[in-house]
Amino acid sequence: MLVFVLKRLMNALFVMLAVAALAFAIFQVAGDPVELMANEQMSQADRDALRERLGLDQPMLVQFAHFVGNAAQGDFGMSWRNGQSVLGLIAERFPATMELVLTATLLSLLIGLPLGVLTAIGRGRWYAEGLQFLSIIGVSLPSFVVGILLILVFSVMLGIAPAFGRGEVVNLGWWSTGLLTRSGRAALVLPAIALSLYQITLIMRLVRAEMLEVMRSDFVKFARARGVPRHRIWFRHALKNCLMPVVTMTAMNIGALIAFALITETVFQWPGMGMLFIQAVTFLDFPVMSAYLVIISFIFVVLNTAVDITYAVIDPRLREAR
Amino acid sequence: MKLRLKYALPMLALLAGGPATAETLRWGAARDIYSLDPYSYGESYTIAFLNHVYEGLVRYNEKLEIEPALAESWEVVSPSVWRFKLRPGVKFHDGADFTADDVVASLARVSDETSPLKGNLPTYKSSKKLDDLTVEIELTGPYPLLLNDLTNIQIFDEDWMKANDSLKPTDVSAKKEGYATFNTNGTGPFKVESRVPDSKTVLVKNDAWWDTPKHNLDRIEFTPISSAATRVAALLSGEIDFTENAPVQDVERLAASPGMKVMERTDLRTVMVGFNRKPKLADGRDNPFNDLKVRQAFELAIDRDLIKKRVMRGKSRSAGAMVAPEIPGYTEALDQFPPGDAEKAKALLTEAGQDGLPFTLTCTTDAYVSEEELCNAMVSMLTRAGFKPSLDIGPAAVQTPKRAGGQADVYLLGWANEPMLDSYSLLVQMIETKSDTAGVFNWGGWSYPAIDGKIKAASTEMDRDKRLALQTEAMKMAKDEIIMLPLHQQPVAWAMVDRVESVAQLADNKVRHWLTVMAPAK
Numbered sequence: 001m002l003v004f005v006l007k008r009l010m011n012a013l014f015v016m017l018a019v020a021a022l023a024f025a026i027f028q029v030a031g032d033p034v035e036l037m038a039n040e041q042m043s044q045a046d047r048d049a050l051r052e053r054l055g056l057d058q059p060m061l062v063q064f065a066h067f068v069g070n071a072a073q074g075d076f077g078m079s080w081r082n083g084q085s086v087l088g089l090i091a092e093r094f095p096a097t098m099e100l101v102l103t104a105t106l107l108s109l110l111i112g113l114p115l116g117v118l119t120a121i122g123r124g125r126w127y128a129e130g131l132q133f134l135s136i137i138g139v140s141l142p143s144f145v146v147g148i149l150l151i152l153v154f155s156v157m158l159g160i161a162p163a164f165g166r167g168e169v170v171n172l173g174w175w176s177t178g179l180l181t182r183s184g185r186a187a188l189v190l191p192a193i194a195l196s197l198y199q200i201t202l203i204m205r206l207v208r209a210e211m212l213e214v215m216r217s218d219f220v221k222f223a224r225a226r227g228v229p230r231h232r233i234w235f236r237h238a239l240k241n242c243l244m245p246v247v248t249m250t251a252m253n254i255g256a257l258i259a260f261a262l263i264t265e266t267v268f269q270w271p272g273m274g275m276l277f278i279q280a281v282t283f284l285d286f287p288v289m290s291a292y293l294v295i296i297s298f299i300f301v302v303l304n305t306a307v308d309i310t311y312a313v314i315d316p317r318l319r320e321a322r
Numbered sequence: 323m324k325l326r327l328k329y330a331l332p333m334l335a336l337l338a339g340g341p342a343t344a345e346t347l348r349w350g351a352a353r354d355i356y357s358l359d360p361y362s363y364g365e366s367y368t369i370a371f372l373n374h375v376y377e378g379l380v381r382y383n384e385k386l387e388i389e390p391a392l393a394e395s396w397e398v399v400s401p402s403v404w405r406f407k408l409r410p411g412v413k414f415h416d417g418a419d420f421t422a423d424d425v426v427a428s429l430a431r432v433s434d435e436t437s438p439l440k441g442n443l444p445t446y447k448s449s450k451k452l453d454d455l456t457v458e459i460e461l462t463g464p465y466p467l468l469l470n471d472l473t474n475i476q477i478f479d480e481d482w483m484k485a486n487d488s489l490k491p492t493d494v495s496a497k498k499e500g501y502a503t504f505n506t507n508g509t510g511p512f513k514v515e516s517r518v519p520d521s522k523t524v525l526v527k528n529d530a531w532w533d534t535p536k537h538n539l540d541r542i543e544f545t546p547i548s549s550a551a552t553r554v555a556a557l558l559s560g561e562i563d564f565t566e567n568a569p570v571q572d573v574e575r576l577a578a579s580p581g582m583k584v585m586e587r588t589d590l591r592t593v594m595v596g597f598n599r600k601p602k603l604a605d606g607r608d609n610p611f612n613d614l615k616v617r618q619a620f621e622l623a624i625d626r627d628l629i630k631k632r633v634m635r636g637k638s639r640s641a642g643a644m645v646a647p648e649i650p651g652y653t654e655a656l657d658q659f660p661p662g663d664a665e666k667a668k669a670l671l672t673e674a675g676q677d678g679l680p681f682t683l684t685c686t687t688d689a690y691v692s693e694e695e696l697c698n699a700m701v702s703m704l705t706r707a708g709f710k711p712s713l714d715i716g717p718a719a720v721q722t723p724k725r726a727g728g729q730a731d732v733y734l735l736g737w738a739n740e741p742m743l744d745s746y747s748l749l750v751q752m753i754e755t756k757s758d759t760a761g762v763f764n765w766g767g768w769s770y771p772a773i774d775g776k777i778k779a780a781s782t783e784m785d786r787d788k789r790l791a792l793q794t795e796a797m798k799m800a801k802d803e804i805i806m807l808p809l810h811q812q813p814v815a816w817a818m819v820d821r822v823e824s825v826a827q828l829a830d831n832k833v834r835h836w837l838t839v840m841a842p843a844k
Contacts, residue, residue, distance in 0.1 A: 031719040035726055038762075039364030040740065040751060041441035045758045053436070053495040078494040082356040082519065083363070083503050092519075148551050155559040163555045164547050165521055269547045271521040279354075279520075279548070282688070284719045 001312070008308055012301045019297040020071070023290050024064045032056075033284035037080060054080070067290060076291035081283045086291045090273060095175045096166060097265070097272035101257045103192040105250060108199035113239075113246070115200070116207025120215065121234055131204070138201035143260070147194040147267035154190060162187045164269035191268040195261055199253060203246060210242035251307060255300040345840045346541040347822070349833070350553050350562035354520050354546035359502035360476045361431060361491045364438040366740050369474055370832040374525055374542070375415075376476030376508035379406055379425070380469050384826050384837065386648060386743065388469050392420065392477055392509065401464035401784065402447075408455040412532045414479045415506070415513045422451035427480035427489065429459070436493040442741060443471050444759070464782040466789050470742040482507045511535060511836040512542060520546060537838050557582070557817055563840075564825070566833050568817035570635065570691060576817045583820045588639040588811040589831040590646045591738040593690050595620070595700075595807040597731075599768035603681070604729040611681075611731070611766075615674035617804040620732075622670065623707030624700060625662025626809060633695045637813035644737070644748055644797060644808050648829040650786075651745030651793040656801055659808075667707035680710040684730035686718040691812040693734065725765050733765065736812070740830065745793045749777045753800050766805075773799045 034051045042050075051057050055066065070077065076086035115131060122128035155163035167183030169176045178184025214220060215238055223233050262274025269275070273292060280288035355368040360376055362368075373381075379393035393406040412420035429449045432439050445465040450458050461468065483489045483502070492500030506514045511533070512525035525542040527535070545562065547553040550569040556562045558579060568576055568584060577584040597611040597620075598604070610616050626640040642659030645652050671677055683704075685697035697713055704711045714721075714730070725733045739747040754760040754777050755769040776796035783789035800806065814831045826837040 029720075031717075031721075032723040032726075033719075035722040036719060037363070037438070039366075039438065039441060040747070040763075041444065041742075042364065042438075042762065043441055043444075043759045044756070044762055046441060047762070049435075050438075053493070055495070075497075078497055078499070080494050081363070083359070083492040083494050083500060084357075084519075085497075085499055088499070089519075148555075151552060151555045155561070156555050159559055163559055163561055164552050165545065169518075267549050267552055269521070269545070269549065269552060271518065275520060275548070282717070282719065 004312055005309055008305050012305045015301050016294070016297060017068070020068060020290070020294055021064065023293040024060065024067065027284075027286050027289070028060060030281075031284055033080060033286060036284055071291075071294060076294075077287040079280070079285055079288050081280065081285045081288070086287045089276060089288065090291060090295060091174065092176075093271060093273045093276050095177060096270060097258055097261055097274060099177065099179060099188065100191055100195060100261055100264070100270060100272060101254060103188055104196035104199060104257060104261075105254060107192055107196040108203050109246075109250065111196075112200045112203030113207055115204040116242075117211060117234060117239060119204065120208045120211030123212065132208075135201040135204055138197050141197070143194055143198065143263050144267050146197055147191070147264055150190045150194055151267070161190050163190075166271055191264050191270050194267070195257065195264045199257070202253075203250070206246060206249060207239075207242055210245060211238055214238045214241045248307060252303060255296070255303050258299060259296050344540040345538055345842070346543060347539050347564060347835060347838060347840060348543045348545065348562045349835070350545050350547050350556055350565045352546070352550070352553065352565070352567035353548055355523070355544075357492075357503045358506050358514060358517060359492055359500060361437055361439050362500065362503055364442060366832075369476070369741070371544070372476060372506075372508075373510065373832075374512040374835060375506050375510045375514055376478070377510045378475050378477060379408075379472045381473055382743075382828075382830075384828070386828055386830065388473065392425075396469075398784065399458070401782075402461045404459045404461070404468055405452070406457045406459065408457065409532060410455055412509050413530050414482065414509055415528060415530075416479070416482065417530075418479050418481060418507075420477070420479075420509055421454045422457045423480045424477055425449065425457045426451050427483060428477045429475070431478065431483070431489060431491055432475055434491050436496075437491040439475075439491075442474055464784055466780075466782075466784050466786065467742055467744055467746060470744055474741040477509065478502070479507050511537070512539075515541075535836065537836050538840060539835060539838060542835055554817075557819070560819070564816070564818040564822055566814075566816045566831070568815040570637070570813065570815065573637075573815045573817070581820055583818060583822075585816045585818075585825065585827050586637060587814060587827060587829070588637070588646070589738065589814045590648060590740070590743070590811070590829045591690075591736045591831075592641055592644055592646055592811055593696075593734060593736045593809045594644060595624075595809065596725075596733050596735050596766050597805075597807075598728060599766040599805075600728055603731055610674070610676045610679055613674050613676070614803065615670055616676050616679065617807070619667045619670040619674065619676075619707065620704070620709070621804060621807055622660060622663050622667035623704050623709065624807070624809070625703055626659060628662060628703075629696065629699055630810060633692055633699050634810065634813060637815075638691075638810040640810050641808040642801075644800065644806055645739060645745045646811050646829065649739050649743060649745050651790050651797065653794050656794070656797055662703065664703070664707040671708045677708055678710050679708075680712070681731035682714045683711045684721055684725055684733040685713065685715045686721045686734070687715055689718045690734065690736050696809075697734070728765065728767055730765070735763065735765070735806070737763070738830070743830065745790075745797060746777075746780060749773075749793060749796050749800075750781065753777065753796065753805060768805060770799065770803065770805070 034047055038047050079086055079089055119128040119131050151163045154161040165187055166178045167187035168181040169178045169184055170180045220238060223237055262278055265272045265274035266278050277292045355371045356363045356365060360369050360372040377391050380388050381391040383389045392409055394409045396404055396406045399405050426449050433443055433446045445461040447460045447462050452458055486501035488500055488502045492503055511528055511531045513528050515524040515526045517523040523544040527540045547556055553565055554572045557565060573584055576582050599612055601609060603609050630638050630640050643652055643656040685693055701711045701713050724730050737748050750760050752763040754774050756764045773796050776792050780789045780792040816827055821841045823839045823841050826834050
């Protein structure tokens with residue numbers, strides 16, 4: 001077991017290094033930040049001096065080694081755009097993204113699960129087919145379109161939800177939360193819906209497929225034969241057996257949600273990590289870009305490794321297989 | 323008695339209806355400022371915003387003319403020494419007195435080796451305090467544009483900088499955050515109350531401002547909203563009062579909405595076409611653009627009026643000169659241009675032996691107004707005139723190194739002559755032969771010694787009329803040679819709720835809310 005865990009951890013480390021290398025390779029073709037940083041009046045000599053100070057004149061391998069060495073000590077340097085420490089910037093934005101992502105996850109479970117059960121047990125009925133059809137739209141509508149539609153309807157036309165921002169926030173130590181104020185909660189609604197829409201349809205479809213499978217299984221047939229009430233079969237026996245893959249998928253998707261939140265964040269001017277990244281890209285703020293990529297992939301890798309190890313703990317066959 | 327007066331004054335003010343109507347302006351911008359430190363990054367938008375908080379020795383008035391600010395008067399003592407008399411009685415936001423020491427320390431900070439704004443004071447050598455309210459600035463030689471440069475140099479309090487270890491500019495390579503990045507202490511009309519990057523920066527009125535306020539704002543809430551659709555929605559839903567960046571395609575709709583108004587004009591930025599002028603193009607061919615006939619054919623192929631009508635929805639200003647009319651050095655004679663004529667262009671191209679000339683047109687997606695449409699229109703106009711252009715378009719971050727590195731055959735470049743607002747900016751940065759100190763934007767790599775001579779002469783000419791005449795001559799020579807081909811000045815649109823009574827919208831497209839007046843809230 002220990003060997004297995006060590007192997008997984010080694011794997012994770014290599015993945016992280018690969019991600020960092022890939023990020024670095026991308027930067028080489030992304031353009032020259034000095035051209036963007038230098039203001040119009042800066043002379044060529046000053047530009048060269050700036051390039052040197054930022055270490056951009058070094059060969060790529062040296063820059064990479066430097067970056068990995070610093071990152072391993074948790075030092076991601078300073079943002080070139082605004083002279084703040086990158087780690088501080090990301091820590092500042094992290095609560096906003098997490099609150100959005102967790103609310104979206106909660107929403108997708110609260111809405112997706114019942115809808116999945118509903119479409120499974122009502123298979124062939126008009127409402128189930130209707131929901132199935134709507135879910136196709138949900139999957140295929142890009143989230144920025146959803147966001148703008150939500151803003152148009154609920155902010156401009158109805159005027160019941162703010163179009164942008166996070167509202168008033170309260171600081172609990174280093175964690176700034178919008179959940180404790182009225183305007184903060186109001187501001188969370190639209191972006192959370194926009195972000196969760198895709199997840200809702202995904203969970204709904206997953207639960208539906210699993211439910212249909214389980215409903216055909218012998219123990220459901222026996223339960224039915226024993227006269228167990230139908231809602232008990234659906235929500236206790238059948239749904240319980242569907243939850244395992246749903247939980248796995250939700251856990252894995254939190255990483256994806258953090259990564260994809262950047263589109264929602266840009267539309268709603270949600271001051272989270274995604275927006276930080278988008279702005280870093282337009283400015284070629286390499287320290288922020290690389291730190292973001294490393295941290296996001298770190299979250300992915302941790303989630304995946306944790307899931308793998310948990311599985312191995314539950315099911316010894318998986319340990320032998322590797 | 324003294325004590326009583328202290329209470330009586332606010333009472334009187336209340337009776338007169340003064341502070342009872344607190345005006346808040348909610349300002350939605352397309353982007354955030356980078357930092358609260360004007361010297362952290364030499365960027366005009368951040369500096370323009372921070373002009374609400376910090377001030378320079380001089381400033382631009384409502385007609386874009388230079389007027390005294392923290393300096394009351396000045397004189398040129400010798401060709402390279404300027405003496406400034408400072409305004410007495412000015413206080414920083416923390417109550418400290420403004421003195422000559424503050425000016426000396428601020429100039430030292432901005433001209434430091436690691437300062438990103440060093441280039442904004444190109445000829446600065448040193449400064450010294452003569453007495454508490456007199457400062458002398460020494461330059462490397464005669465230089466006529468010092469005042470223009472000083473409009474963008476904002477003055478800090480020396481003691482405050484000392485107390486907070488901020489005498490040197492923040493250097494991103496030093497890996498240490500600067501105090502001035504998050505804190506301010508200026509002399510300006512507004513104080514910073516709070517700032518959360520990317521979400522909100524709040525300014526409140528500085529009651530102790532030395533100048534008589536023309537604005538009636540008590541509070542400004544500055545919110546960046548980067549998505550254009552969201553910004554418009556926020557304006558329509560009443561969440562913001564003002565934006566200086568209304569998307570071109572939404573202007574009509576906004577103007578037609580009840581309770582909204584839109585202010586439009588063209589700005590100082592002239593969008594131009596630049597040609598690669600090295601002996602060989604990036605693909606190794608002999609460079610056909612070194613033939614004046616080819617460049618003339620190029621100009622004839624472009625129908626500026628059609629671009630204005632079709633691409634810019636009639637809102638741009640077609641240009642024959644490389645600078646806008648507001649920029650000193652502009653003359654109407656330079657602003658003439660031939661009407662587009664595909665037939666004539668084709669004949670000229672054939673005469674030059676370059677029929678079907680293939681080349682790439684390098685454009686960006688995010689630098690200029692409606693740039694994609696503009697470049698597509700140019701491609702079809704050029705094709706009709708016998709050129710064979712292919713369009714290379716991408717974000718500025720990717721395209722800029724290509725253009726600066728001479729890999730682009732033909733490129734677009736806009737120039738607003740900021741921050742000095744003088745045609746010398748264009749000439750020294752773009753037209754002069756590339757060297758350590760000039761021609762940074764001479765991306766085509768040309769060299770015209772005769773023009774360089776005029777620019778060099780202008781750089782030390784202290785007589786304004788003579789200097790501008792030299793600059794006009796240099797621009798005429800550049801125009802005759804079609805070094806850069808101007809297309810137009812681009813439109814800008816500010817949108818606001820109609821409660822905003824007056825806003826100063828000048829050609830430099832900078833927001834000056836110390837001139838903004840709002841009607842009282844109902």
